[in-house]
Amino acid sequence: MVTFIAVPFVAFVTKVYSKFYDKISENLQQTIADANNMAEEVISTMRTVRSFACEKREQKRFENLLSSTLSVNRKRALAYMGYTWNNEFCDNAILIAVLAYGGHLVLTGKMGKEQLITFLLYQMQLGENLYNLSYVMSGLMEAVGASRKVFNLMNRKPQFELDGVKKPHVNGNITFSHVGFTYPTRPNNPVLKDLTLNIKAGETVALVGPSGGGKSSIVSLIEHFYEPNEGTITLDGMHIKDINHIYYHQKVALVAQEPVLYNGSVRHNILYGCDFATEDDMLNAAKMANVHGFVMELEKGYDTNCGEKGVQMSGGQKQRIAIARALVRNPAVLILDEATSALDTESESLVQQALSRCAQERTVIIIAHRLSTIEKASKIAVIVKGQLVQMGAHDELMLDTDGMYYSLVSRQMLNAKVGDE
Numbered sequence: 001m002v003t004f005i006a007v008p009f010v011a012f013v014t015k016v017y018s019k020f021y022d023k024i025s026e027n028l029q030q031t032i033a034d035a036n037n038m039a040e041e042v043i044s045t046m047r048t049v050r051s052f053a054c055e056k057r058e059q060k061r062f063e064n065l066l067s068s069t070l071s072v073n074r075k076r077a078l079a080y081m082g083y084t085w086n087n088e089f090c091d092n093a094i095l096i097a098v099l100a101y102g103g104h105l106v107l108t109g110k111m112g113k114e115q116l117i118t119f120l121l122y123q124m125q126l127g128e129n130l131y132n133l134s135y136v137m138s139g140l141m142e143a144v145g146a147s148r149k150v151f152n153l154m155n156r157k158p159q160f161e162l163d164g165v166k167k168p169h170v171n172g173n174i175t176f177s178h179v180g181f182t183y184p185t186r187p188n189n190p191v192l193k194d195l196t197l198n199i200k201a202g203e204t205v206a207l208v209g210p211s212g213g214g215k216s217s218i219v220s221l222i223e224h225f226y227e228p229n230e231g232t233i234t235l236d237g238m239h240i241k242d243i244n245h246i247y248y249h250q251k252v253a254l255v256a257q258e259p260v261l262y263n264g265s266v267r268h269n270i271l272y273g274c275d276f277a278t279e280d281d282m283l284n285a286a287k288m289a290n291v292h293g294f295v296m297e298l299e300k301g302y303d304t305n306c307g308e309k310g311v312q313m314s315g316g317q318k319q320r321i322a323i324a325r326a327l328v329r330n331p332a333v334l335i336l337d338e339a340t341s342a343l344d345t346e347s348e349s350l351v352q353q354a355l356s357r358c359a360q361e362r363t364v365i366i367i368a369h370r371l372s373t374i375e376k377a378s379k380i381a382v383i384v385k386g387q388l389v390q391m392g393a394h395d396e397l398m399l400d401t402d403g404m405y406y407s408l409v410s411r412q413m414l415n416a417k418v419g420d421e
């Protein structure tokens with residue numbers, strides 16, 4: 001009876017402690033994750049940090065995050081210390097109580113000395129095991145706190161499934177029908193409003209318009225990075241969400257505004273995700289995208305490493321490799337989002353020639369701020385504040401002197417003239 005007198009108290013303290021320790025372990029994981037995220041972000045953008053001389057500022061920011069980790073760790077250590085002290089105290093208090101009460105029983109002749117010593121030995125063993133349980137409890141609570149985050153991530157459901165199964169023959173007709181779109185992170189800022197746009201197979205369509213108008217968002221929707229909130233997007237009359245994800249991206253290839261290369265050879269980067277292409281396909285795509293010339297001048301040719309995020313390549317070289325990566329798939333729809341903006345005039349005209357050659361067999365969607373690069377497009381779609389305000393060939397649109405396209409071209413020509421002077 002005396003041995004178990006402290007059990008309700010210890011049980012209560014353990015319950016409170018487990019709850020607190022679980023919560024604090026989760027906080028600790030969060031602060032460690034924040035510090036690691038920050039370190040990763042800064043290390044991967046080291047050139048920007050250095051060019052703005054922000055090393056000390058970033059160091060301070062990292063120190064602050066580490067201080068938060070330290071402070072949470074300190075609280076956790078204090079909680080653990082309190083819990084251990086409490087257990088030790090209860091353990092010793094019970095021992096004293098047993099000795100006092102057992103001693104009284106022995107002195108009054110109600111119990112033998114041997115019996116008391118045997119009881120004490122058993123009781124001490126039991127106490128030690130209960131004490132060890134407290135260690136297990138701390139470890140367990142730490143694991144529970146950490147695993148909650150892991151399970152939350154594992155159980156996350158995608159907002160939309162990539163479960164399309166159809167593999168239709170693709171000609172390259174893309175239709176936006178009354179599409180409305182808002183980014184999930186900014187639900188109150190509609191980006192596209194009731195947009196209807198028809199891009200016919202084999203056409204080269206340029207999307208132009210003021211910055212922030214929604215051109216790249218149109219590309220993101222064609223790439224099926226997001227689902228529209230209203231309306232439909234179809235490829236040859238079929239909802240793009242019904243088409244098999246891998247098949248779709250073999251047929252629709254993108255050269256993004258900021259091409260990302262991986263740490264690997266030029267060959268690996270061109271053939272990325274394209275297991276069916278042969279070495280000859282890779283060479284053809286590289287020649288078409290004007291990659292072959294500069295790669296042949298490198299000591300290791302196509303085995304040259306591009307570095308992490310392509311850091312060992314120039315901006316123009318990265319863009320050309322990204323164009324080759326898109327072309328090697330022989331896509332039915334090729335999307336170029338500012339794909340030649342980092343090229344010098346000579347490389348750009350060579351790549352433009354190559355792109356016009358490829359454009360003959362496929363649908364091409366181009367976004368370019370330099371309007372001179374899109375003059376030859378079959379159609380130009382002017383997108384302003386998420387809406388299509390004009391569509392037609394360059395000459396046709398230039399006739400409308402009150403139109404947005406005319407004013408965009410005039411402004412650029414004026415800027416070019418001022419630049420020349």
Ligand SMILES: Nc1ncnc2c1ncn2[C@@H]1O[C@H](COP(=O)(O)OP(=O)(O)OP(=O)(O)O)[C@@H](O)[C@H]1O
Binds near residue numbers: 214
């Ligand atoms: N991932 C995103 N999350 C939230 N809002 C975004 C996101 N990407 C773009 N936006 C917002 O959507 C709007 C349209 O951006 P978008 O990049 O489509 O314009 P754009 O016409 O391509 O511009 P630019 O010519 O400058 O590249 C902008 O107001 C932009 O701030």
